[in-house]
Amino acid sequence: DxxxxxxxxxxxxxxxxxxxxxxxxxxxxxxxxxxxxxxxxxxxxxxxxxxxxxxxxxxxxxxxLVVHWHEEEEAEEDVPAGGPAADAGPIQVDWGLRRAMEDEALVRQQEGAFAAYLPRYEDPGCPLLEPKLRVLCFHGAGCAESGFSWPGTPLHEWAAESGAVELCAVNYPGRAQLAAAPR
Incomplete structure (x- = not known):
């Protein structure tokens, strides 16, 4: 489905x-x-x-797919993955920078850039609301990110099973679908 x-x-x-x-x-x-x-x-x-x-x-x-939720209710599926991030404290946010980034992201989204730069991002069930870890897989000399991020590889299976790991296979100008993109 x-x-x-x-x-x-x-x-x-x-x-x-x-x-x-x-x-x-x-x-x-x-x-x-x-x-x-x-x-x-x-x-x-x-x-x-x-x-x-x-x-x-x-x-x-x-x-x-969508259910009513009240802040005081705890989601039944919400099982903490643990680790140091579970005990993290509050962070300071630069709201001006955040707004500028959100505006730029909206422009890029309308251009379809996300799918071009992060192919197969949705494969292991991403995006996650609160991931504990993001693994970035890049192209290298003589290899491609797909060696690690393709469905069926151990890293992909581990990320999918964990439910707390986002696997990001990164494309960038000059490689794969973005070979002709400006650098």
Missing amino acids: RGSHGGILVRHGRELSSKLTPERLAKGAVVEELELVGERLHYRLIKGSGPPEGWVSLKFKGRD
Whole structure:
């Protein structure tokens, strides 16, 4: 089923025939209900990754994709992966820089750059709401990132089974699909 390949399909409009967004809504994302029409939800993203606004289905093949959540409730699936990051404290945020980065990300998303620079990102169930580790696989002299990140490789299987690791196979100008891209 498509919902297990890295998130929930998001459409620009209420109708199932409306245009899909290039990005999916991440599993575990928190959204605000703007409008509910039957089994279709118009949302605004509060926490997590995915399109800032869009329409999603509440269910797929009888399985809940979107459920009501209250802050005081603990998600049943939320099992901490442990480690030093579990005990991390608060961080300071440069809100101006964050906003500039979000604006640039929106432009890049509309260009479809994400899929070009991070192929197969959704394969092991990414993006994750709160990953404990991101493994970046780059091209090297005489090899490619696919030697590590392709489905069926031990690293890919480990990342998929952990549920806490994002595997990012990075392309950059001059390599693979971006061979002709400006450097």
